[in-house]
Amino acid sequence: MERKPVLYMYYRSSSAARVSIALHYKGIEYEPRPVNLLQNEQLDEAYVSKNPSALVPLLIIDGCELSQSVAILEYLEETRPEVPLLPRDPAQRAHVRAIVGTICCDIQPLQNLRVLKTLPEEQRPEHARSIIARGLSVVEAMLEKTAGQFCVGDEVTFADCCLVPQLINAHRFGVDMGHFPHICAIEANASKLESFNRAHWTKQPGCPTELLSGPIQADS
Amino acid sequence: MERKPVLYMYYRSSSAARVSIALHYKGIEYEPRPVNLLQNEQLDEAYVSKNPSALVPLLIIDGCELSQSVAILEYLEETRPEVPLLPRDPAQRAHVRAIVGTICCDIQPLQNLRVLKTLPEEQRPEHARSIIARGLSVVEAMLEKTAGQFCVGDEVTFADCCLVPQLINAHRFGVDMGHFPHICAIEANASKLESFNRAHWTKQPGCPTELLSGPIQADS
The missing domain is CATH 3.40.30.10 (Glutaredoxin)
Structure with a gap:
């Protein structure tokens, strides 16, 4: 079985x-x-x-x-x-994977706990905010050429699977999202889908219940 | 045309x-x-x-x-x-891409110039050495299960395309390669191939000629 x-x-x-x-x-x-x-x-x-x-x-x-x-x-x-989570056309697939690479190689590794721990505590939020803001500005510029309802066209792809969770940290560290209209629109579209909602951090096992009753609006 | x-x-x-x-x-x-x-x-x-x-x-x-x-x-x-640069079997392809991810997400971004610049100059080499050594120890453990002549089996894959250039920095920052027998064997096998040799940094346009007459042995 x-x-x-x-x-x-x-x-x-x-x-x-x-x-x-x-x-x-x-x-x-x-x-x-x-x-x-x-x-x-x-x-x-x-x-x-x-x-x-x-x-x-x-x-x-x-x-x-x-x-x-x-x-x-x-x-x-x-x-x-x-x-499918990839388009059929190889060039479109490459655009999806370029957005994936930008998030997974150029943003996430530079703002995670392992890196932040090497910095004095008071510098950590500003460091994370600046890394994420710079990275999202690159993603926003890429989306200018590729976005529809989602990162590349109107279907969900790997790029959306990677972008949306990265935004949790963007909100958490207070990144000004006003510079990123495409990203905000995609986040709003994703929030209407059950798959993204079921994967939200507040719905995962191990999430401390005290976080759920606190000021989580900025995170969600 | x-x-x-x-x-x-x-x-x-x-x-x-x-x-x-x-x-x-x-x-x-x-x-x-x-x-x-x-x-x-x-x-x-x-x-x-x-x-x-x-x-x-x-x-x-x-x-x-x-x-x-x-x-x-x-x-x-x-x-x-x-x-081809990927095996046919999906699980083998996933092993290739896991090695790629380890190098491209967990090693390279944390030791490149952009990150090193945030540190005091005297701390940079040790920081880079430690990031690379830790990452290569992960790769070495992965290779334990997958390596043949190259990272996954006996054919060159994406994993080798990513691993070999990362070793340039390992040598440059003086990482002790004695801990990584699989990686060293793969590097030696790759060095016999024209594709890897033609892509070597010393053969690229823009490489300053003074570097070529200096102590480059540790890099090559």
Whole structure:
């Protein structure tokens, strides 16, 4: 009997959220398994043996242990293409992947906890804000040429799976979103879809309930 | 008449080298066009209008302007599959892309000039060394399960296109390679291939000739 895929995730991880959105969008049922990064559970020997990077996400699917969110997105697209997350045209696909690369290589790694920890505490919010704002301005300029209802045309793609979770941090660190009309429109369109809503950080296992009753408007 | 692809690059850019290796490996003739990052030529208005990220590489091909090295690799694979750089099996492809993600998201962005510039000068080499060493230890552990002559099996893939240029910086910052036997073996195997040699930084236009007569052994 086919076992349900297992997604090792952390409720605040934008990288895990990319995969979670894609799974929901493609209608793939899975079992989320929280890895508490603040308690360093990602360093447990059993986890590292499955995922040497000691990062989330990790997806167990089809008997394989798959790490790295973008690699997982590509795998899901290759093995479950029925509900596509890439356009057919190679140039359009390249535009999708260029937006993905901008978010996953040029924004997210430079503003995550691992980097922020190397800075004095009082400098962290401004550093994160500035990295995210600069990165989003690049994405906004790319969207100028490619956007429809979503990042590339009118269908959801990998680019939206990556952009929307990154915006959680943009809001969290107080990035002025007024400069990014395309991004804001895409965020609003995504918020109407069940797949994005089900993957929202407030709905993930492991999300502390006290965060849900506090001032989360800026995050959601 | 079909125009030759144009690759905007910088001789020291490991991201540009990934694409350069792939182009050579697939036998695609191209025209390299140096963008001097030290002289901020990437900020020229004409360049930014083509590539809002103001980064290299940028590949002009088939009438498209393509940015982000991994997006470009995928495009080349989709449009020029005759000499493949990905295995056929989806799980193997995912392993290739997981190594790519580890290098392109978790190593390269954290050790490049843009990040190093935020640190006091005396801390930069140790910071870069430590980021690269930690990242390569993850790659080495992944290779334990996947490596043959190259990163995943016995054929060159995207993973090798990304790993080998990253090693230039590993050598440059004095990372102790003794911990990474698989990586060293792959580097040695790649060094026997014309595609990797033609893409070597010392052979790129814009490489200052004084560097070639100096102590470059540690870099090559």
